[in-house]
Amino acid sequence: MPEFRAANREPPRRAVHRPGPGASGGLLAACLACLPPSGAQASNGLNLIGYGAESVAMAGADVAIAADTLALNTNPAGIARLGPRAFDLHTAVAHAVDVSHADDFGNDQSVSNRFIPVGGVGYVHRPEGSRCAWGIALFGQGGAGFVYEDLNTLFGTVDELSSLVRIARLSPGVACESAGGVHVGAALAVSYADIEQKIFPNTSLGPFFGTDLKGASGWGATIKLGLLAPLSDTLTLGATYTPKVSLPLRGGRLVSNQSAAGRGLVTYHDVDIDGMALPDEASLGLAWRVSPDWLVSAELTWLNWSDAATHSTLTATHPDNPAAPPISVTSTLDWRDQIVLALGVAWRYDAETTVFGGINVARNPIPSEHLSPILAPIGEKHLTLGMKRALNREWALSLAMEYQFRNTVTYTNPDLPLGQNATERNESVAAHAMFGKRW
Numbered sequence: 001m002p003e004f005r006a007a008n009r010e011p012p013r014r015a016v017h018r019p020g021p022g023a024s025g026g027l028l029a030a031c032l033a034c035l036p037p038s039g040a041q042a043s044n045g046l047n048l049i050g051y052g053a054e055s056v057a058m059a060g061a062d063v064a065i066a067a068d069t070l071a072l073n074t075n076p077a078g079i080a081r082l083g084p085r086a087f088d089l090h091t092a093v094a095h096a097v098d099v100s101h102a103d104d105f106g107n108d109q110s111v112s113n114r115f116i117p118v119g120g121v122g123y124v125h126r127p128e129g130s131r132c133a134w135g136i137a138l139f140g141q142g143g144a145g146f147v148y149e150d151l152n153t154l155f156g157t158v159d160e161l162s163s164l165v166r167i168a169r170l171s172p173g174v175a176c177e178s179a180g181g182v183h184v185g186a187a188l189a190v191s192y193a194d195i196e197q198k199i200f201p202n203t204s205l206g207p208f209f210g211t212d213l214k215g216a217s218g219w220g221a222t223i224k225l226g227l228l229a230p231l232s233d234t235l236t237l238g239a240t241y242t243p244k245v246s247l248p249l250r251g252g253r254l255v256s257n258q259s260a261a262g263r264g265l266v267t268y269h270d271v272d273i274d275g276m277a278l279p280d281e282a283s284l285g286l287a288w289r290v291s292p293d294w295l296v297s298a299e300l301t302w303l304n305w306s307d308a309a310t311h312s313t314l315t316a317t318h319p320d321n322p323a324a325p326p327i328s329v330t331s332t333l334d335w336r337d338q339i340v341l342a343l344g345v346a347w348r349y350d351a352e353t354t355v356f357g358g359i360n361v362a363r364n365p366i367p368s369e370h371l372s373p374i375l376a377p378i379g380e381k382h383l384t385l386g387m388k389r390a391l392n393r394e395w396a397l398s399l400a401m402e403y404q405f406r407n408t409v410t411y412t413n414p415d416l417p418l419g420q421n422a423t424e425r426n427e428s429v430a431a432h433a434m435f436g437k438r439w
Contacts, residue, residue, distance in 0.1 A: 047281075051073045057384055057386025058297060058345075059383075060344075061342035071226075072187045075228065076240075077175050078228060079135045079185060081228070084439065085126075086125075086437070088436045088437075090432065090433070092400075092430055097428055099427065103423070104418070109151060119140050123135060136172045138169070146376065148162060169192075173186060182227070182230070189223065191247060195217075199213075205260055209257050215251060215252045217252075227240070238286070242281040243280055248274050249271075249273040266320060272313075273312065273313070277308040282301070284301075297345070298344075299340075299341075300341060302337065311330055311331060312330070337365070357384060359382065361381050368409060369413055373424060401430070401432070410422070
C-alpha cells in the first residue's frame with residue numbers, strides 16, 4: 001500500500017503536523033473505521049447515563065432503586081418488585097447543542113446530524129404466588145454517531161467525515177425474592193451492532209485514498225447480575241456486575257477511492273473490524289428513604305475501558321481490482337477506566353406526582369492523543385430533571401430532561417492529518433418520555 005504523507009501541494013493554512021513516511025497510505029481511513037463511534041447524547045464513554053426516563057431523571061443513580069422493566073439493563077434484581085405485570089415504553093431524542101470540530105484547516109463545524117433518537121421497551125410478569133419474576137426488554141438506538149459533511153482536508157478538498165452506528169440490545173432476565181426481602185436477578189444481554197463510515201470518500205490525492213464503509217455488523221452476548229438488599233427500613237443496597245462483551249463486526253463492504261493510483265474506485269467485498277467492545281462494569285449504590293416523601297440515591301460505577309478499548313484492527317480483502325492490495329491496519333486506543341459518580345433525589349409532591357433530579361460526573365476516558373472527530377464521547381458532567389405522574393390506577397407518564405455540560409478538548413493525534421491543535425466540543429440536551437403500566 002502507498003505511504004501516507006502530505007499532499008504534493010502545500011495547504012494555504014498554518015503549518016501542521018504530518019505523519020512520517022513509514023505510515024500506511026490508508027492509515028486515516030483504517031484507523032477511524034476501526035473505532036466504535038458514539039452518538040451525541042449524554043454518555044459515560046460509550047454508555048448512556050441511564051436507561052428509561054426515571055433512570056435518566058435520577059442521573060443514573062438507580063442501581064439501588066430499579067423501579068421499572070428497563071431495570072433489566074440497570075439492575076435486573078428490581079423486576080421482582082414490580083408486581084404481577086409491568087410494561088414500559090420509552091422514547092427520547094437528543095439534540096447536539098454544540099458537538100463540533102475545529103482544526104488547522106479553517107474548520108469549525110457542527111455535526112450535521114443534530115438529533116439522535118433513543119428508545120426502549122420492556123415487559124415483566126410475576127406469576128401469582130411466586131417469589132420470582134421474568135421479563136424481557138429491547139433497547140434500540142438509531143442514527144447515532146458524528147456526521148461532518150463538508151470538512152476542509154489536508155489535501156485541499158472539501159469532503160465528508162462521518163460515522164454512524166446502530167445498536168440494539170435484547171435482555172431477557174429473571175429475578176427472585178428471598179424470605180428476608182433480598183432480591184437477586186440475572187439478565188442475558190445480547191447486543192447487535194452495525195456501522196457505516198465515510199472517511200473523505202471523494203478524495204484521492206497523492207498517497208491518500210478516501211473510503212466509504214457499509215454493512216459491517218456483528219453481535220455479542222454477556223450477562224448482568226444484580227442484587228437488592230434492605231439494610232434497614234429506610235436504606236437499600238444495590239449492586240450489579242456485567243462482564244466485558246466483544247462486538248466483532250463482519251461482512252462489510254469498503255469502497256476505496258484509489259483514483260490517484262490509476263485504479264479508480266476499488267470495492268473490497270470482505271471487511272472485518274475487531275476491537276469493538278463494551279467493558280466490564282461494576283456498580284454499587286445506596287438508596288435512603290429520608291422521609292415518606294424524600295428519597296436520596298448515590299451510585300459509584302467502574303467501567304473497565306482500559307481492557308475493552310485497547311486497540312482496533314480493520315482488515316479489508318477480496319478487492320474487485322486484482323491490482324489493489326489488501327488492507328490490514330491496527331490502531332491504538334488505550335482508553336482510561338472511568339469511575340462514575342451519580343447522585344439522585346426524588347420528592348413526592350403529592351399522591352400522583354414525583355419530582356426527580358440528579359448529577360452525573362465522570363472523567364473523559366479517551367487520551368487526547370487518540371481522540372478523533374468521529375469518536376468524541378468526551379462529556380464529563382451531566383444535570384438531570386424529571387417527573388412521574390400517575391394517569392390512573394394502571395398507567396403513569398414519566399418525563400426527563402438531561403443536559404451534558406460542554407467539554408472542550410484540544411489535541412494532536414499523530415495518526416490523523418488534523419494539525420497540531422484540533423479541537424472537539426461536546427454539549428447536548430435530551431428529552432425523554434416513558435409510559436408505564438402496572439396491573
